[in-house]
Amino acid sequence: MNPLEFRSDYAHSSEGLAELTRLIYDVFEVDVSVLDRLGHDPSVVAFGWWSDNELVANVSLYKRSLWLLGEQVTAFGVQSVAVRPEWRGKGLFRDLMGRALNYADARVDLIILATDTPSLYKPFGFRQLKETTFSARLTQRQALPNYRVLSLDEDKDVALLRDIFSRRAPASLVASACDHSALFMLKAARTSEMELLYLLDLDAVVAVVGRDGPSITLLDIVAESIPSLDEIVSALGYTGEEVNVHLTPDRLSWVPDKQIPVDNGYMVRGSFAPEARAFMLSNMRV
Incomplete structure (x- = not known):
């Protein structure tokens, strides 16, 4: 395998978006190319390992504007967490999560994600939310x-x-x-x-x-x-x-x-004010 290069400069370039779209489809069979027409979120920051021109592992952050118990809170969401099968077991997921969380922790007090595999994220300090x-x-x-x-x-x-x-x-x-x-x-x-x-x-x-x-x-x-x-x-x-x-x-x-x-799949890292109340965040996300 070719040596890897870390990059975080590709989230808004045509080359980078094309590779991220390809990675998400190859790993999850989810086609996000419709966003090329509908519009990508300009707040996304991507962290990835590349082998030549191929993106082999990615973790992205995007800015979240939340209202929690009457206060507007800026948070980061974690999305597009993917590693190609042939590159798994080499610590790339842990490395990229660490980089992304360090970036987010320096800027916000709350990080949120949605997942079907909460066990992957509990070691990083995330806890599950119960919604209603x-x-x-x-x-x-x-x-x-x-x-x-x-x-x-x-x-x-x-x-x-x-x-x-x-x-x-x-x-x-x-x-x-x-x-x-x-x-x-x-x-x-x-x-x-x-x-x-x-x-x-x-x-x-x-x-x-x-x-x-x-x-x-x-x-x-x-x-x-x-x-x-x-x-x-x-x-x-x-x-x-x-x-x-x-x-x-x-x-x-x-x-x-x-x-x-x-259980709607949400996990948080940091203070989430409505946690003890009956609430539901919109699940209008993939």
């Missing part, structure tokens, strides 16, 4: 739909999303994120059952699943002014039996019937 989903039965109502289905294949709809993201208010003051739109759009692009709906009178975009079924799930809200859940359900013209909310509902003027603890 919220739900309630719905009373019968008259259907008065007033929305437009958005398509990420339409430039005008992508422009609309970018505009609303640029003036987005926190969906919750207890626990929510006002991050760049990249991961939100990537999640929507990769989830065929999800719909992005623009509520015209409310100037709000909602991500939902199950709009035509007996139970609808609200995944996220992007708006300058957060509407109530009743306003959202009315604008959707939804006449089903139940609504499930996968975000912290303190700004929705709504009291859920049920709260169900879930």
